[in-house]
Amino acid sequence: MQTSNRVRGISVENPLLQINHLSTSFRIGDQYYRAVDDVSLSVNKNEVLGIVGESGSGKSALAYSIMRLHNRAKIEGEILFRGKDIMTLKNSEMNKLRGNDMAMIFQDPLTALNPLMPVGNQIGETLLLHQPNISKHERKERVLELLHLVGIPRPNYVYEQFPHELSGGMRQRIVIAIAIANKPELLIADEPTTALDVTIQAQILDLIRELKEDMHSGVILITHDLGVVAEMADRVAVMYAGEIVEIADVVSLFENPLHPYTRSLLNSVPAEGQDRLHVIQGIVPALQYLPREGCRFRERIPWIDPSAHEEHPELHEVEPGHFVRCTCFKQFYFPDKREEAGIYGNS
Amino acid sequence: MKFMWKFIVRRIIITFPQLILLSVLLFLMAQAMPGDALTGLIDPNVPEEVKEQRREELGLNDPWHVRYVDWVSGIVKGDLGQSFRFKMPVTEVVTDRVINSFWLSLVTLVFTYLIAVPLGMLSGRYNNTLLDSAITTYTYIGFATPIFIFALVMVWVFGYNLGWFPTSGSVAPGLEPGTMEYYLSKFYHLLLPALSMALIQTVSTVQYLRSEIIDTKQKDFIITARAKGASESRVYNRHIFRNSILPIAAFFGYEITTLITGSIFVERIFAYPGMGQLFIESVLLRDFSVVNAVVLLFGIAMILGALLSDIILSIVDPRIRIK
Amino acid sequence: MAILEVTNLKVYFPIKAGIFNRTVDYVRAVDGVSFVLEEGKTYGLVGESGSGKTTTGRAIIGLEKVTEGKIVFQGKDITKKRARTRELNRNMQMIFQDPYSSLNPKKRVLDIVAEPLRNYEHLSKKQEKMRVQELLELVGLSPESILKYPHEFSGGQRQRIGIARAIALKPKLIIADEPVSALDVSVQAQVLNFMKDIQKELGLTYLFISHDLGIVKHMCDEIAIMYKGRHVEQGTKEDIFERPQHIYTKRLVAAIPEINPRHREKQFQFRKEVEKEYDAAYDDYFNKDGLAYQLQKISDTHLVALPEKG
Structure with missing residues (x-):
């Protein structure tokens, strides 16, 4: 059996991270609206969980919730990290976890770095915060090692440089060095390559993969790029309008996508032999106008018989480890066959 | 650091035209004011010919650019002219005030x-x-x-x-x-x-x-x-x-x-x-x-x-x- | 028939330095680029950030001063600003990258789309309104939206308003500078489909500037790969994606994420090999300044920047 439990997505007895019924709400006017709505998922050690969705799907809000980095959001539910609910932790206890046991790689490496601090000090700060006892000299040695590890040439020179003196790819390496400084068990990467060129993207993804292998960390990779997910993830969760609509191991998701949204998304990126791209009707509604009753994707596929949807759509396990929300997937079809070339074409 | 020095030097060079402009404006302002350097020094009853002679001696009848150069070199040496009210050099009047x-x-x-x-x-x-x-x-x-x-x-x-x-x-x-x-x-x-x-x-x-x-x-x-x-x-x-x-x-x-x-x-x-x-x-x-x-x-x-x-x-x- | 011919185009930007801000050197943003656009085709210009692809597009439409070279549009030399007649200008339009900042937020859609019409055609208020409504319908927006402001539209809709403005004068050539890179995947699809549709309908020629190889492959007939202001390879879609010859192109193509998770290990391995080849063969493909050589013809359609033999 080549497909191990890990790949099949069956949660091993003690997941590194277990999220139960997590909701994150933002205040608009005088009301709270859920940007993340009742999400449950798990991440194991040594596993990459990809979270895919377009803007407004709630994927970034979910990441920030796990790190508890939201300033003014209402968060409900359980976040069990190594079996312990971190929602109940005090801020000072949370600070001991952040940057040490769980760390984050951000999307835009220019704005994610302090413009007035040499990059060496910015990496060193993470070490200082969690290992206050090591000497200044040793800390610098460690930073130089990290710079070398993330593939920065001439670490001694770059140590003193400011973010604006580095290229986008170099800056993202610095952001990664900050995140991995204390070998975190959980690494959350929020669109880590969106701002980068394709060859740099390949290098950065390679780096994240290598680091994961070395540290045996669990990784949550958030992206809108299906290609990135296909290359990186062991399991994939697809988010739409704050909910997980499909979750499966990566091979099942790409070879047997079920939810209409997943299938639409896969057909809207150019593929071999596809003459026309599929266009999802309508737009993702703003947070205040999200439909909260019934299938949230219903309005985007009006040609599907309304009775195909569940009244209260739930995640159904259709195969071991492969979950799909709502029942509408059973009757879903593309109205225009040209738009459905299949993701691998016919070759 | 090299860049910083270059920036500072360039910035200092820019101040010179500013200072020259300031001095020219002030000079023109001074010219536009009633009376001249002599007015405060001399008894108003002195005959006009004597005044004219004194003016000639003091260079007050020179062309304006000569007087401007004189005035600027005076300032550089610390000579700001005579105060009409205090009957003493402006420099002395001003010094204590500047410190205060x-x-x-x-x-x-x-x-x-x-x-x-x-x-x-x-x-x-x-x-x-x-x-x-x-x-x-x-x-x-x-x-x-x-x-x-x-x-x-x-x-x-x-x-x-x-x-x-x-x-x-x-x-x-x-x-x-x-x-x-x-x-x-x-x-x-x-x-x-x-x-x-x-x-x-x-x-x-x-x-x-x-x-x-x-x-x-x-x-x-x-x-x-x-x-x-x-x-x-x-x-x-x-x-x-x-x-x-x-x-x-x-x-x-x-x-x-x-x-x-x-x-x-x-x-x-x-x-x-x-x-x-x-x-x-x-x-x-x-x-x-x-x-x-x-x-x-x-x-x-x-x-x-x-x-x-x-x-x-x-x-x-x-x-x-x-x- | 060639609609646009660019010959040895150079765009240099001066670098000022020293206390007196003298020009000490030039950034060679575009450094000797030649290509021909056939009418009705889509020509892709691909490169990473800083490769000069956007500057090339801006120089062609007249937003950058040409340092050297020649641009011939519809048979007329338009290298000099003065040579750009009104008639030629209206036949060439541009679509910009960011649909959020390229539309004036204080203007109504009617005024945005009608602006080129007002410059070139003297229509009565009523005719103008009808034309704008036609255009909006053509880009798939409701004709009632003429009185709305840009912020009332989504990103994809805004980009379509930008396109409506660009096609208002029925141009022959559209320069599209990263037209979908700021948009979500599903919205990208909408804009790309639409660009293909109006191309057929209006017989448009596109110069499609993008860093996204997947989209370029989907859209373009011919492709040029740009690096440090020069073309490293030029050819049909098949030439570039199936028979890449220059090491830079190979590396770029290898970097495209593999959409089939079953093949990913193979892809990583392939990428490693290409990377090794890139490191080993770098000096064979680039001159001592790290720039590409002159293009050499290796087939009727396929040109590669290689050192001259002998």
């Missing part, structure tokens, strides 16, 4: 920042709270209150009614210069005018710092700092405060301009013998050579202030250092 004004400005600046930094930080950090509203209200009142009215109130309350501070002069009479009492008295005389000025002038800095902090607070790198596990106090001290104070530091030099305007009123109200007071008195008495000298010194101070601001900025902001 310098100390008053310095103490005012210290007060300004002592008030602005904590208030701006608190207001920015806890924005949209009761504390922030209180501080913002103070800044609005500060903006709305003219400095001369506020200074009058301060003199009236703390000088006359409560008697806590002296109400005029820069030092108690009869003290021996150089003694400890002398300096303490000088400082004591400074306090109330400096505080009056600072309380009003600081409000713009408070607001500026507040909005800088609110702005920096929302930057992505602050989230990075939190994600590293930095405590709130560290996030504020190490990241937000440092990055917000930078534009304030750069503003420092320009603060001199505000100080000069403020001092003109405040020195008058506190009868404090500084440049501002001298300026008002000389204008009222039409002591033009002194007015001219004061304007020249004010102008130089402002140009140097701007220079200082840019240099400070180039030192503290690595992004400018490169350009």
